[in-house]
Amino acid sequence: MNIKLATIEDSQQIFEIAEAAFSPSPWPKSLFEHELTSPRSHYFIADGGFVGVTQILDEVEVGSIAVHPNSQRQGLAFQLLTRVFTLSHAQRFLLEVDESNEAAIHLYEKLGFSAYYRREKYYKNGHAAIMMERKV
Template sequence: MKIEALGQHDAPNMAFIESEAHSHPMSEGALADCFGPLYRCSGLYRDDVLLGFAIVQQIVDEATLFDICVLPSAQGKGLGKLLLEQVIADAQNHGAQVLMLEVRASNMAAIGLYQRLGFTEIGRRKGYYPTIDGREDAVLMDLRLDTAD
């Protein structure tokens, strides 16, 4: 496994992973827009195959995990944890004091991972995400990096 910086040319592969992993995926165009000066995009590879990615936006000392996604066929093998640990280290190395994220309330696997790595729930956005049959809450979480080990 290796984690490397991604470029805008990786947006089609990222969009494929999104479409496989999420019921309401980001478009290729939206992903391609995440390669500006405020963003860092990392990809997790096995051999030369992109298995997952993370997008972080950082403004001064606040970093936001904009998206993290692993191919469903590669989930449950610790790859999301590996990628998230790299995101945390990278945010610290870039001077972030906090790493924030939001996650669907129904995504218990992701919430469990975030909690195991020290994230805490700080709020909710009621009815934020669309679902097949309505809407669900976004759980807001953060990790204080200025005190993280």
């Protein structure tokens, strides 16, 4: 599987993956375009999926991850996140996940993340956000 660092030219593909995965995308295309030009943001893309992160010093926050429905359950999210773990100087990885997304929570725990906080009624659907971290 070829995972590459995304560029601004990949913004349309990233948006299309997010649209297919979430129907509609929770992120506008303009957000991807902005982040793809930011020195603190990194996007990794593969056929059928992407992950976007922001790195400040030794802390990396996963802001977005999506896998096209046709590519789900094939280990792509696992591989994308594993690639994120190779960012230099990173000592702590953070993310948030909807409490009802059991598959994602299971994946994150498999990758060494653990819950450290719960934000009640965080999402528009009324669900809580589970804040998770992975320390190196």
